[in-house]
Amino acid sequence: xxxxxxxxxxxxxxxxxxxxxxxxxxxxxxxxxxxxxxxxxxxxxxxxxxxxxxxxxxxxxxxxxxxxxxxxxxxxxxxxxxxxxxxxxxxxxxxxxxxxxxxxxxxxxxxxxxxxxxxxxxxxxxxxxxxxxxxxxxxxxxxxxxxxxxxxxxxxxxxxxxxxxxxxxxxxxxxxxxxxxxxxxxxxxxxxxxxxxxxxxxxxxxxxxxxxxxxxxxxxxxxxxxxxxxxxxxxxxxxxxxxxxxxxx
Amino acid sequence: xxxxxxxxxxxxxxxxxxxxxxxxxxxxxxxxxxxxxxxxxxxxxxxxxxxxxxxxxxxxxxxxxxxxxxxxxxxxxxxxxxxxxxxxxxxxxxxxxxxxxxxxxxxxxxxxxxxxxxxxxxxxxxxxxxxxxxxxxxxxxxxxxxxxxxxxxxxxxxxxxxxxxxxxxxxxxxxxxxxxxxxxxxxxxxxxxxxxxxxxxxxxxxxxxxxxxxxxxxxxxxxxxxxxxxxxxxxxxxxxxxxxxxxxx
Numbered sequence: 421x422x423x424x425x426x427x428x429x430x431x432x433x434x435x436x437x438x439x440x441x442x443x444x445x446x447x448x449x450x451x452x453x454x455x456x457x458x459x460x461x462x463x464x465x466x467x468x469x470x471x472x473x474x475x476x477x478x479x480x481x482x483x484x485x486x487x488x489x490x491x492x493x494x495x496x497x498x499x500x501x502x503x504x505x506x507x508x509x510x511x512x513x514x515x516x517x518x519x520x521x522x523x524x525x526x527x528x529x530x531x532x533x534x535x536x537x538x539x540x541x542x543x544x545x546x547x548x549x550x551x552x553x554x555x556x557x558x559x560x561x562x563x564x565x566x567x568x569x570x571x572x573x574x575x576x577x578x579x580x581x582x583x584x585x586x587x588x589x590x591x592x593x594x595x596x597x598x599x600x601x602x603x604x605x606x607x608x609x610x611x612x613x614x615x616x617x618x619x620x621x622x623x624x625x626x627x628x629x630x631x632x633x634x635x636x637x638x639x640x641x642x643x644x645x646x647x648x649x650x651x652x653x654x655x656x657x658x659x660x661x662x663x664x665x666x667x668x669x
Numbered sequence: 670x671x672x673x674x675x676x677x678x679x680x681x682x683x684x685x686x687x688x689x690x691x692x693x694x695x696x697x698x699x700x701x702x703x704x705x706x707x708x709x710x711x712x713x714x715x716x717x718x719x720x721x722x723x724x725x726x727x728x729x730x731x732x733x734x735x736x737x738x739x740x741x742x743x744x745x746x747x748x749x750x751x752x753x754x755x756x757x758x759x760x761x762x763x764x765x766x767x768x769x770x771x772x773x774x775x776x777x778x779x780x781x782x783x784x785x786x787x788x789x790x791x792x793x794x795x796x797x798x799x800x801x802x803x804x805x806x807x808x809x810x811x812x813x814x815x816x817x818x819x820x821x822x823x824x825x826x827x828x829x830x831x832x833x834x835x836x837x838x839x840x841x842x843x844x845x846x847x848x849x850x851x852x853x854x855x856x857x858x859x860x861x862x863x864x865x866x867x868x869x870x871x872x873x874x875x876x877x878x879x880x881x882x883x884x885x886x887x888x889x890x891x892x893x894x895x896x897x898x899x900x901x902x903x904x905x906x907x908x909x910x911x912x913x914x915x916x917x918x
Contacts, residue, residue: 429785429789431688432783434690435689436688436689436690436693437688437689437690437783438688438689439680439685439686439687439688439689439785440684440685440686440687440688440689440692441683441685441686443689444685509785509789510793510798511789511792511793511797511798511799511800512789512792512798512799512800512808513800514798515798515802516798517798517801517802518802520796520798530796532792532793532794532796533793534681534686534785534789534790534792534793534868535785535789536678536688536758536783536784536785537786537789540678540758540760540761540783540784540786541783543758543760543761543781543783544759544760544781544782544783545781547769547779547781548760549759549760549761549763549764549765549766549769550760550761551760551761551762551810551812552766553764553766553767556822557811557812557822557824558809558810558811558822558824558827558828559761559809559810559811560807560808560809560810560827560830560831561800561807561808561809561810562806562807562808563800563806573805573806573807573832574830575806575807577830578807578809578827578830578831578832579807580830581809581823581826581827581829581830581831582809582811582827582830582831583822583827619783
């Protein structure tokens with residue numbers, strides 16, 4: 421059998437924030453390989469599938485990745501619909517490249533189903549636009565996390581040059597992040613909004629300034645953490661919160 | 670009646686790339702105000718709703734926006750579920766801020782349902798990660814379009830500082846975009862990928878270099894256009910295409 425492998429974005433967390441297409445592919449799946457952060461309710465959409473956890477934590481990346489690649493290739497020999505389910509979107513910090521390449525080299529057809537990335541769910545919850553007109557017309561998404569042997573890149577400079585910045589996978593590195601951003605010219609007074617577990621019941625929003633970021637986080641939280649910064653999280657955020665409170669009565 | 674207004678991201682184009690939550694809200698809607706770029710099949714999900722086109726084109730922004738705000742507020746007086754349906758995601762170049770503010774000032778409850786933004790759908794179609802490991806760890810989304818009276822901002826500098834850049838709403842301004850990016854230090858040899866109508870049957874991918882961008886586009890295309898640039902669209906794109914062709918036999 422020549423099965424097809426779907427790399428599917430599960431979205432930010434809540435099970436109903438997957439796309440209709442993603443849900444349909446899950447319903448048809450014979451086997452699903454899923455990341456640690458995928459919600460149980462999302463997995464439950466795959467009613468007929470064998471479900472296999474392949475969540476990897478940093479540090480043991482490359483071995484785990486080769487193992488996942490092999491399992492995906494093997495699965496396509498015995499299942500018509502194979503799903504690789506990833507938190508968020510596969511093409512934005514989703515590490516899809518290695519899997520894509522391995523599958524293509526093995527001659528297996530691949531389709532990618534995009535997903536809602538966490539920053540958009542966090543922005544929806546906060547009700548502050550990443551690109552509020554008159555304040556922000558550019559937004560940069562980065563991760564400061566690099567694997568062993570990867571070249572350094574100037575993620576802090578990329579944030580400094582944009583109106584709004586969003587840092588993925590920065591939990592537990594608040595001190596290094598703050599130091600790098602300040603060295604790149606981001607003022608310590610820059611408004612910061614930390615959103616944990618965006619779109620889930622355990623969602624938390626914490627507003628602070630860049631200078632106070634090192635005092636935050638480190639070890640407190642199990643779920644995904646977004647560090648968002650820029651002028652939009654200053655007065656606009658405060659006004660939006662006041663407005664939402666007024667609207668709720 | 671105190672209705673609730675939902676700002677819903679319709680996703681990049683294809684009707685099945687809306688979220689389950691977005692589709693559910695549309696099914697329950699009594700009235701839907703939709704943008705010009707929302708697909709007819711997406712609208713059809715709102716089986717019981719009155720549907721009102723409020724697509725605005727640039728140039729007459731502020732008048733049109735005040736009118737939309739007023740209609741949303743009025744609609745909440747007579748409908749339990751009011752949907753404002755926007756292409757892509759409401760919080761990323763979705764101009765949600767003015768509507769949010771007007772609704773909050775009117776004491777109306779608002780919920781935002783995030784959507785898949787066009788750049789993620791384009792990346793899925795192209796099968797090239799925006800943040801391919803070892804090549805790109807930062808991605809910047811900008812629009813060069815500013816409204817009359819808005820302060821200038823250095824969108825080109827923000828692109829220059831990131832590994833991957835995505836320009837929204839740049840169609841018809843290829844020459845100015847190219848000039849600004851080159852002035853900001855982006856080499857003319859930088860690989861560019863233009864994706865039109867991402868996720869729709871009319872989707873087109875064109876690969877070129879930044880230096881050749883002014884010769885492209887201008888007036889050729891009706892749908893939304895994304896200009897994507899960076900190293901990931903160089904050899905990686907070519908390799909992915911070759912791999913996908915091999916996989917398809």
